[in-house]
Amino acid sequence: AIDPQFHENREKVDDHEGHDVWGPVDEPDKLGIHGTHVAVDFDLCIADGACLEDCPVDVFEWVDTPGHPESEEKADPANEAQCIDCMLCVDVCPVDAIDVDAG
Ligand code: SF4
Ligand code: F3S
Ligand code: ZN
Known part of the structure; x- marks a missing residue:
């Protein structure tokens, strides 16, 4: 699962x-964590898509990641500022790749 303390344990x-x-990043194998309020560990994401389908405010957008060992696209938290902290994405991701800092 994504490390909920990634802000302390990783560097931007x-x-x-x-x-x-948030690194480490070594493309195409290692892509790090994208986002801060809504954070997706790209190295865990298997492109399940449940987060994109279920987010009520369309925070996520697909981004292509050719050559990554888990999946060749990832759910990017492109609109993280729109997040309403409903936690649906955290609940539905089958590999626990998402952390939302609801404060
Ligand atoms: Fe979308 Fe809710 Fe996840 Fe925020 S917590 S990104 S609003 S599904
Ligand atoms: Fe990836 Fe999990 Fe969404 S696997 S596409 S972050 S539901
Ligand atoms: Zn991104």
């Missing part, structure tokens, strides 16, 4: 479409 290494990327 990049910015992707306005959100943080």
